[in-house]
Amino acid sequence: GNSVTQMEGPVTLSEEAFLTINCTYTATGYPSLFWYVQYPGEGLQLLLKATKADDKGSNKGFEATYRKETTSFHLEKGSVQVSDSAVYFCALSTSTTGNQFYFGTGTSLTVIP
Amino acid sequence: NAGVTQTPKFQVLKTGQSMTLQCAQDMNHNSMYWYRQDPGMGLRLIYYSASEGTTDKGEVPNGYNVSRLNKREFSLRLESAAPSQTSVYFCASSDGGHRYTEAFFGQGTRLTVV
Numbered sequence: 001g002n003s004v005t006q007m008e009g010p011v012t013l014s015e016e017a018f019l020t021i022n023c024t025y026t027a028t029g030y031p032s033l034f035w036y037v038q039y040p041g042e043g044l045q046l047l048l049k050a051t052k053a054d055d056k057g058s059n060k061g062f063e064a065t066y067r068k069e070t071t072s073f074h075l076e077k078g079s080v081q082v083s084d085s086a087v088y089f090c091a092l093s094t095s096t097t098g099n100q101f102y103f104g105t106g107t108s109l110t111v112i113p
Numbered sequence: 114n115a116g117v118t119q120t121p122k123f124q125v126l127k128t129g130q131s132m133t134l135q136c137a138q139d140m141n142h143n144s145m146y147w148y149r150q151d152p153g154m155g156l157r158l159i160y161y162s163a164s165e166g167t168t169d170k171g172e173v174p175n176g177y178n179v180s181r182l183n184k185r186e187f188s189l190r191l192e193s194a195a196p197s198q199t200s201v202y203f204c205a206s207s208d209g210g211h212r213y214t215e216a217f218f219g220q221g222t223r224l225t226v227v
Contacts, residue, residue, distance in 0.1 A: 032213045043117075043203055043218035044156075051213035089155065095212040099144055099163075100171075101205075105155035 002027050006090045006104035013080055013111050021075040021107045023064075023090035031092040033057075033066050033073040038087045038106070047075075047088070080111045115139055119204050119219035126194040126226045134189040134222050136204030144209030145187035146171075146216065147179060149200040156203065162187055163209060194226045 007022040025031065032051045036044040048057030053068035062077045073090060090104040120135045138145065143164045148156040158171030160179040168179050176198060178190045187206075191198060202222045208214040 030212070034215055036218075043220045044205075044216075045218070046215045049213070049215055091216075093207075093212050093214075093216075099207055099209045099212060099214065100158065100161060101146070101207075101216050103148075103156040105153060 002102045004104040010108040016079045019077040034091040036089040117219035138206040142206035146205040148203045
């Protein structure tokens with residue numbers, strides 16, 4: 001089947017600290033991988049994506065590399081800001097009918113000044 | 114360009130009442146989805162529609178019905194609301210047919226069943 005496992009939160013970091021949020025997946029077929037971000041009271045927004053092995057997605061200083069050998073897509077940022085405080089979701093999509101998406105449980109990040 | 118629009122944003126229902134959550138997208142997407150978000154559970158798929166005229170059950174369809182009214186609109190109906198349906202509901206859409214296209218989400222409907 002298809003599933004996504006991401007690290008439990010909440011995560012609290014000081015401003016300018018290094019961030020890693022782990023994500024691993026299982027999938028039938030060849031999935032695409034996504035990171036979404038959800039700010040308080042809002043819907044999910046795409047942060048970055050990667051569609052094939054060894055691709056690196058990047059946006060707003062965040063990066064994640066599609067590692068097929070370890071079935072992982074860890075999110076990293078070198079220096080977090082207070083404005084990065086949000087919930088982060090790892091997700092995959094498959095080529096099955098309707099392009100279904102499978103989400104992890106989300107990791108809450110709080111960045112303190 | 115509004116993207117995905119959900120109405121209402123907030124709703125309180127009494128147990129046993131019915132209601133319909135509305136969703137519309139203006140991106141000419143083929144696929145549309147309804148998710149619910151509960152603490153510690155992530156997003157769980159309720160129903161999806163791969164294309165106009167088709168609907169399929171997701172992970173948690175019990176207690177819900179959907180209608181894909183046309184390519185733009187996908188509604189979710191609770192026939193007899195229960196407290197277990199208290200949740201935040203998100204509608205999403207995607208181009209469909211390609212595994213590399215992302216989903217676009219609405220702002221959510223926060224539903225409380227008392």
